[in-house]
Amino acid sequence: MERRVSARKVAHRRRIAGSLIAPGALGLAALLATPWSNPGSPATTATALTAAASDACYDMVSIAVAGRGDTPREGNRMLVAPDGTRLPASYSSDYSSPWIDEVVNAPQQSVGGGSYAAVYIEYPANMNSYEDAVNAGVDNTETVMRSIHASCPDTKFSIVGYSEGADVARRVAMEVGNQDGQDGSYDILDPAAVVGVVILADAGRNLGGGPFPGSENEFRNPDGFHLAYQSGQAGTSGRGALPGTSGSFGALDGKVASFCSEGDLTCSAPENIALLQLAINVGRQLNVDSLQKDGLTPATGQDLAVVLGQVALAAFVDIQSQDNWMQSDETFLDVLVKVSDPAYKLDAAAAQTDTSAGPISSNQAVDLVYLPAKVRNEIIGFIADNQNTIQVAMSDPYQQTLGEGTGHHFDYWRDANAAGGKPLTSAQYAAAWLTHLAQEAEKGEARAAAAEPSTAKLAAASTKETEASQVAPTTDSAKKAQLASNPVGTTTTTSSSPTPTTTVATTTSPEPPTVVEVAAEPATSAPQAVAETADTSTTAAEPTATTASESPTTTTPVVTTTTVPPAAG
Template identity: 30%
Template structure:
């Protein structure tokens, strides 16, 4: 693997070209995740041999495709496979212990929904495909290896959101689930857009901000004490100001759309679909409870919730009769309540977006992108102890614990 080289020129080139790489849409739940080994399988990768610890790594945007071979090292673009700066060094460090560590890369579209000439999945569809693909790998390897192998989950950027969602759900599974919390030795989230505000970064105090998709506290269930976050200051993906509701909403809306240069009408149609769908979901959310108008939840809060189409909304039975009943109440006996709610919206909007000023006053514009790609280094002659190197050591310690556990069990 190459040592990390972060230059402003490289960052600008990456920003310009990475958004337009077309990828195939994934079919969640279809096919096996373990094709035959190819010539690019690393010699220290014991993934096929039921290792003590299997690292399941989810790359960032444009770093993967839906048809990727999970056990091959591949570089499809100059910036590809950065999570390989963790997997490969872990394998090399444990090479004297055959069967100690293996790794797989999760195949998924890894797209923001941006393409030049080919249709690509939306961001939210890509994340959903990544979640399905990650769970598929876990299920298959658990079936194949049983209790012989435990898992370490690694996710970077968009892959961080994928692993975040997997970990939150998996941490609440029952003990007798096919893949349960006890099967996971550790989880590392790098540049996670759902990082809770102010949590530690690799065991040290982390930046005060949080993920730009959400900075709310996270519930990882039985995995809580096995979660590690890696976040650099001013990496806006994981260290954004807390009160940026409009930005979170915009990202949620854009995450449901496709932007294909050769087909602008598709983008327009997507925008119309998103607006109508969100309006219906917002209405269902509001009327599903009788106390929404008296609650502290604002309309902006509601829109941020329903912008994530993976979140279910209640069945509010919004037929013509029900809509007429609501309207009659809103312009009649409920009018004072509605007016008071609308007055509160103004003050609440300012408060919910107070962090936007920080995006301008602090050096996010200049540092956000550089910080987001500056986690990676595997140059042994570099005196700095980079995040990727810390993660390699942490996963190596997990592998040693698993090796010792297996030795005792045998």
């Protein structure tokens, strides 16, 4: 029976969907002052922290990093380390993301109590500036993983990110997978402890890459999971809007699902859009939140001028550090795109220049000979590097990517195409894979038996909510029953599986099972299509994981989807 989504949630989703900004649209929007609605800052409440100890380790923990504004804040229950240090994360029972709950909560009903948990990473999740927010997300994610791994060395991890959080997830996965570890020690944790990474809207995706980089069949499935994502070898065109963040996952190759929808310009940007790429790189360093809220003011104008000045200065220094730049094919626009990337670092030694007065050198004299050819190459290169710039700019990239009801940035919850050989949405497939990984962790890895119980504890920081949000503790079974009767943002659809489940944000962790209200509405909310397909992800996962572990041939579950009517204005 189909369950209706409340009018309040639908209205909330309409407000929020239009305000979510993904990195692919940042620069162009910042420079052209595209009008976006401003998401309200999450509300906070006065808090009083109390320790609530948990004596068990999990077989698997999913680390979830959501998008803009969709993150735990003060007022949510936060984890604390065994030494009492507050950790920047909340259990999925204490914070709910309408976007990726469906993925990270799917394994809950398919493994034993206390075997699996999902936590959401707290990070700025804003555009002030984008690069600073993502770097903070990377640091917080690695801090949480280190702390859990130190207390529970046998716990396995998955990492899940969407939108701005997808950039965080990619960078963390690359850093984990490419650690040196020659002496058997790792700065973050052993890459073998990470069993899966899900990146929804991968802004660092390589040109024409398949959804499972490094796997035996990068277009079909990650290694070790035999359910096919799609038939054939079809890949999404283009590449991620942040090519400077791309690269190998090292030891995690084959364990990564990098999803990208055709038309989502955050991950399927065409080639030869150099001016837009320059705008994107600049936008990553701007205070887009202020620009969005206040428009072009003296403060935001100064912010823009400072960034542009830094880029121009870096470009001239880079050119000056090259002895034969005038003879090269590199154009000035190429240099601007290169040095505007926040990750760009100029060799300090190469940047040293001789400022003493003197006659023109022989090399400088030779460069003058190449000036006419260089000017010609600049013109030709500018045209070639921007063959698709006008086409993209005229296609309304914001509406194409982030438009309410139509934006391809939200396709991952509605991109199933059974007739085309893709029976599950990307979110459903990710949920099925995580369920399989959680079941494998439960079967194959004995939970760490700590010699000293205190070394195997993660505490939960309990916050004192407002009177309206306080709920008395209940038993695990009562909590499950209560949440199952009132799932968050889900509706029921039919499936061929005999045991449908929901993806509610429940957990069987040993922490006190207090139901905690989320302190604020997140600034992102799942599209209606999420609600229509949420149950099918877990339903598909259950037979998938069991069958896949026994035989390489798997019967693909048939999912019946429900068409979502377009949202009213």
